[in-house]
Amino acid sequence: MxxxxxxxxxxxxxxxxxxxxxxxxxxxxxxxxxxxxxxxxxxxxxxxxxxxxxxxxxxxxxxxxxxxxxxxxxxxxxxxxxxxxxxxxxxxxxxxxxxxxxxxxxxxxxxxxxxxxxxxxxxxxxxxxxxxxxxxxxxxxxxxxxxxRVAEPKEAKRVVASKNHLNEETRQFIDTLGDHELVQAGSSLKFCRIAEGHADIYPRLGPTCEWDTAAAHAVLLAAGGRIETLEGEPLKYGKENVLNPFFVAAGSWYF
Incomplete structure (x- = not known):
């Protein structure tokens, strides 16, 4: 096609x-x-x-x-x-x-x-x-x-996060990144902010479903970014269980 x-x-x-x-x-x-x-x-x-x-x-x-x-x-x-x-x-x-x-x-x-x-x-x-x-x-x-196109990150990472879903696991992950700036965004716009170079990384250590991520995932891939699970596997679609595992979205520099 x-x-x-x-x-x-x-x-x-x-x-x-x-x-x-x-x-x-x-x-x-x-x-x-x-x-x-x-x-x-x-x-x-x-x-x-x-x-x-x-x-x-x-x-x-x-x-x-x-x-x-x-x-x-x-x-x-x-x-x-x-x-x-x-x-x-x-x-x-x-x-x-x-x-x-x-x-x-x-x-x-x-x-x-x-x-x-x-x-x-x-x-x-x-x-x-x-x-x-x-x-x-x-x-x-x-x-x-x-x-x-995704940006090459500077020393301080611009971490995109959700006001509604910023849990303790996510905070702990963000702390491991060192110097960072929080960029607030809602819905799938978090991926799009990375795709357009306005943010560098989006960790999601909370529940999402396949339909929450798929469209923006494609946009991010097309812009030179990636999404991987915490085990380093690509996020897959069409599973029996439509829940996504925890993941990190970023430019290719992170992976």
Whole structure:
């Protein structure tokens, strides 16, 4: 498959979902809670529906796994060599707290690896995308598109962290890095900040699911970065258990 040939259409799908999300974000929306007590809003559902419809118009042969449609049995998923992996809204807490740092994420997975990803930040009016091996790009709030690349770190590492998930294990890991500066970011924007050279490393020693990381993982790979588990293994997708192991995202200098 020539990923670059379908990338513009995937960006259009993400933009359409972002418009729906932003309309609800700017309204007086209600917050409900799933069985695991994670928040969900009408924006999650609306984004899911727009993305699924849009991706099916691109290719009806590629199956779709979404956070809001995750009840597909393993016996079916285990045969997927290529599939779309989407998070209609990553950072729902950022959405409900109105920080603006939530994202819409679409990834294409092939043989367990992210090969293409699109990440939009509707409230910030930013978007990132990339095809692994072909480069990563950012569209800023003015609409200008430019290529992005991970930075070579200076002596003091810029460590990107989450205000909602900065636990003690993560703090201890950060302390091992020596001189550092904390860079706050929400949702999958943490990976994108590294991809565009505004941060150097993101340790995640807490729970995430495959759809939380896949799209931005592809962008980071396309920008020259990497993600590895604490055991030095690449982060894989399409597992029976959709939980990710703990990992570190950074430019290639770290690994």
């Amino acid at each position: 020539h990923y670059s040939s379908i990338l513009p259409d995937v960006i259009k799908v993400a933009d359409a979902a972002s418009e729906k999300v932003l309309h609800i974000y700017e309204s007086n929306f209600k917050v409900e809670y799933k069985e695991d007590q994670s928040p969900i809003t009408a924006a999650d559902i609306a984004s899911h529906e727009v993305i699924v419809q849009g991706l099916r118009s691109i290719s009806r042969d590629i199956p779709i796994l979404s956070e809001e449609g995750k009840s597909i049995p393993w016996e079916e998923r285990r045969h997927w060599h290529r599939f779309w992996l989407i998070d209609p809204i990553d950072g729902t807490k950022d959405f409900t707290q109105r920080t603006g740092e939530f994202t819409v994420n679409i990834a294409l997975i092939e043989n367990g690896e992210p090969v293409m990803g699109v990440v939009t930040a509707p409230a910030l009016k930013e978007a990132y995308w990339g095809v692994v091996g072909e480069g990563a790009y950012k569209r800023d709030r003015t609409g200008k598109v430019h290529r992005v």
